[in-house]
Amino acid sequence: MACFIAPVTEAVITTIAEKVIHSRECRAESEGKKLSCKFSEKLGVLNKMLWGGSALLAFEHLWHGEVVPFYPFLTAASDAVATSVMLHEIATSGVAMALLVTAVWAGIMCVGAAARKKSAAKESK
Numbered sequence: 331m332a333c334f335i336a337p338v339t340e341a342v343i344t345t346i347a348e349k350v351i352h353s354r355e356c357r358a359e360s361e362g363k364k365l366s367c368k369f370s371e372k373l374g375v376l377n378k379m380l381w382g383g384s385a386l387l388a389f390e391h392l393w394h395g396e397v398v399p400f401y402p403f404l405t406a407a408s409d410a411v412a413t414s415v416m417l418h419e420i421a422t423s424g425v426a427m428a429l430l431v432t433a434v435w436a437g438i439m440c441v442g443a444a445a446r447k448k449s450a451a452k453e454s455k
Contacts, residue, residue: 331396331406331416334387336424337431341380348373367443376435383431 352370359365391397396405406416 331391331412331419332404333419333424333427334384334391335420337380337384337387337428340428340432341377341384344373344380345377348377372439375439376432379431379435380428383427387427 348370351373352368355365355368355370388397397403398405402408404416406412
């Protein structure tokens with residue numbers, strides 16, 4: 331029904347965080363500090379994953395008629411019982427999807443960083 335709302339909310343928050351962190355990183359570089367790893371770039375990967383997945387989910391819900399281009403936009407918001415079911419779906423499926431995407435992103439970033447450190451250590455020997 332509206333499970334894509336949870337990842338969209340996380341995507342909005344991480345996009346704002348990315349912009350703030352990027353501006354601080356740019357400020358640090360302008361002050362002459364050398365940054366070996368830019369967290370804003372890594373956060374950008376998470377944003378792309380969240381926005382892309384949310385867009386696909388929203389399209390799928392639009393395709394099945396659960397999201398409509400007129401008020402109330404979500405067909406489940408038309409009555410109280412359906413709204414309750416929709417909110418439960420957002421709280422369970424939506425949050426689970428958002429957490430899974432974030433966990434996969436964190437795993438990839440951690441594994442990638444560890445592999446880069448390992449290869450750099452081998453090259454230096």
